């Protein structure tokens with residue numbers, strides 16, 4: 001990331017809104033924001049495929065589902081956060097299993113960029129399809145968008161839900177229903 005450009009931009013932003021970048025509380029703000037971008041937009045520095053370097057070669061042909069993966073992203077239309085939970089499920093091909101933590105990691109890699117929730121959901125699913133070649137993938141994301149709750153329609157607490165379903169979860173209603181039930185209720 002070009003830190004100097006980021007600092008200039010923040011300074012200009014402060015001037016643009018009519019505040020004084022030289023006043024005490026704001027003097028170091030460009031530095032702080034530039035440093036923060038390294039963290040909250042860290043996805044740009046990571047190739048999604050690199051998350052899946054190794055697989056467990058294990059026979060497992062039941063659904064693997066991780067619920068409630070927290071994520072934070074930035075809306076590319078307003079540069080405001082949207083954040084919530086992702087639920088990721090896949091049905092392995094019987095040969096390629098990834099570590100459970102990789103599912104949370106791939107969510108993070110795609111979330112920490114300027115995003116749209118719809119595209120974010122689709123990109124996570126596409127990465128899983130590419131890396132694991134599973135029989136099916138399902139990604140459901142629910143999020144609050146500050147660009148909806150701080151401004152515009154001002155609908156505090158409203159959540160946007162997106163889902164992307166691939167492979168057998170798309171083709172087979174019973175398998176999809178099983179994944180949906182796991183997602184909703186967990187194992188009872």
Ligand SMILES: [Zn+2]
Pocket residue numbers: 075076077078079080145147148
């Ligand atoms: Zn927005």
